[in-house]
Amino acid sequence: MDHVETLECTLCGAEYDPDQVIYTCSEHPGVKGILEVRYDYDEVLDRFDESLDGDVRSQWKYRAFLPVADDVEPVTLGEGGTPILDAPRLGTELGVDLRVKDDGRNPTGVLKDRATAVSLTKAREFGIDVVTCASTGNAAASLAGFSARGGFDCRLFVPGDAPEGKLAQPLVYGADVLGVRGSYDEAYDLSMEVTERFGWYNRNAAVNPFQVEGKRTVGHELAEQTRGEVPDWLVFSMGDGCTIAGGWKGFREFHDLDLVEETPRMLGVQAEGASAIHDAFHGHDDADEVADTVADSISVGRPRNTVKACSTLEESGGESVLVSDEEILAAESLLGRTEGIYAEPAGAAPVAGLRKARDAGIVDEGESVVVVVTGNGLKDTKSGMRAGGEVERIDPAIGDVVERYDGGD
Template sequence: MKNVKHLQCINCGKTYPAEPGVYTCPDCGPADGILDVIYDYDYIAKNYSKDYFANNKNYSIWRYEPFLPVQPDGPKPTLRVGWSPLYRTKALAEAIGLENLYMKDDGQNPTASLKDRASAIAVAKAAEEKAPIIACSSTGNAASSLAGNAASIGIKTCIFVPGRAPQGKVAQLRIFGANVISVQGSYEDAFKLSAAAIERYGWYNRNAAINPYLVEGKKTVTLEICEQMNWQVPDWIVFSVGDGCTIAGAWKGYVDLYKAGFIDRLPKVAGVQAEGCAPLTKAFHSGKKFEPTEENTIADSIAVGVPRNAEKALRAVRESKGTFINVSDEEILAAMRLLGNTSGIFGEPAGVAGLAGLKKLVANGTIGKHETVVCAVTGNGLKDVNNAIKAAGEPIKVKPDLDELFSVLEGIPGLVS
């Protein structure tokens, strides 16, 4: 990989070759020794330009191979991951008090979440290493994305999910042929069991905070945003946050573009957590390391009480001079309705937590009405229909009787003139 220099520990700064089996810094350990992929930005700048992307007809994450740690001619999953739509949502912007708001709908990826980006990289790397089995722990979306992408090229998976994982996500896993271990405990319990099994059996490790390459997949969301905005950088990018990998990747996408000379400034980053599970928000505002917390929120995909990518996430927000904010489950449900009613985008609870946080940040003056904002919807609402019904309400039920129907219709404000 001519575009990659090495891997670097974010804790001690020691570097390691980008070789199979290198996941974390052995000196710092798996908890603190998280690695970054360091690129040769001079090589990228010399060999690639905006014209390269303008003429590239591969509308998937693989259009960004110059910024990805994969073999150019190596094996890749066949699902079309990436190039999800970026909408300028004027009605939604007006509803929350902004002039320029863009929503990135990553629920339109093949398995309906942003996690497809990371899993595509994981499967590509596993295929490069000829790994027969890939494993991970997940609250749901990472699991289904791994299972789908792996199935596309015939690699087996073993996936650990907490017992509270929504049935829609578990159904995806089983349809994709995954071996699913439902751990009757927390996400942390599932993570520990997956780590032990991976070590014992030598499976390829897709766990995002352990495997340094997965952040690289997630950063393609902001590479796309930048290109879709004609290389103009927004003032803010807003993401919901669980283990921290997604927001770390979102920031790294802009940093990589900046260092390679594609853009001349960087955005601020806002991270949004659920009140019932917000270790990173607390750590950010206290200036201390995160403390493990309970996982009490309907937003299962960000219910991570022990975030494994904490330092990368906190570093992203601090370096960008951004912020963290929490939202309640009620605010998340309200955001699901607001997003759907004003834009036609259907997001799951974790997928719209970012929008709920953005609404609060505009209301408290942290984000000004004249600033340009991009907010990501990280997962589709069909992932969790029970909470969607909770947000929107049950349908109106009538008997097959015209008199009853007309009576009901005429009682709905604004429906019948």
């Protein structure tokens, strides 16, 4: 990997060989010493010969930017290449010029597929055939699906309150799904213990340094798809913090390499019941480590990528906001009925956050905005029913319909 220079600790700057299996800096206990992949961008540009014409069929268009060896066959299900859609009705509702990047169209229905494809390609490169992660559901489904595709054994740790609907996918994909009697953070800690004990390859996004590199392809795509009309704001929900950090890194790279002329400001959105990154960004050190929100995909009490997420907000001149579960569910319904896009709660949270930012005067009327939907609503139909309301029951008689619509068409 001539285009990859090193893995660098985000806290102390210590460097590590990128050709080894390593998760965090040995100078810091626990998972505090997150590693960042550093590139030789002259080499990257020499390798990158694609036309930036807006035609993105998969994230592997940007293989020259990804930390994988040239001779390794990618583990892929056709991830990336998701559309960016004009959203005029929702934009009018919120008072902005709005577009939506619908990453719920990825193979297993979630943005995390971008990261999983890269991490399993790295596992193949390292010659490891057993993979693991902790997840509230989406990463588990993603890892299980790509494991089935690549011929890996997949062993998953999910918290006791993970939505049953999300567990159907990994079970169908043939993974071992281990329900931990505890929180996501406890499942996470257990997955790290078994990684050390058995030598399985760990996909956990916050500590696997190659994970965020896959997520940053959403930033590459956004930069290419908005080339010439870069938005004022780019909105992501935040859980562990690596998705917004990856999106910003990808967009910023294209700007730094003169592939696009501008960068957006980043707006990070967290649920009130899982607000650690927002609290850290605003200088509060007394964050509650117990997460409780309907948006299970961002229900993280102890985010491992707080440093990267806060750096993203600072570097971009951005901001963060908190939204309630009620606001998230209302946004899920609003997105669906105005634009026909079905998002799970974490995927709808950016819409709720944009509304909150408009009310607070953070985002001005008429500014251009792209919100990123990170997951499909079929991931959590129970919450969808809460957002959309109840089915109205009628008798099989025309009179009931006439009464309901008063004879209208």
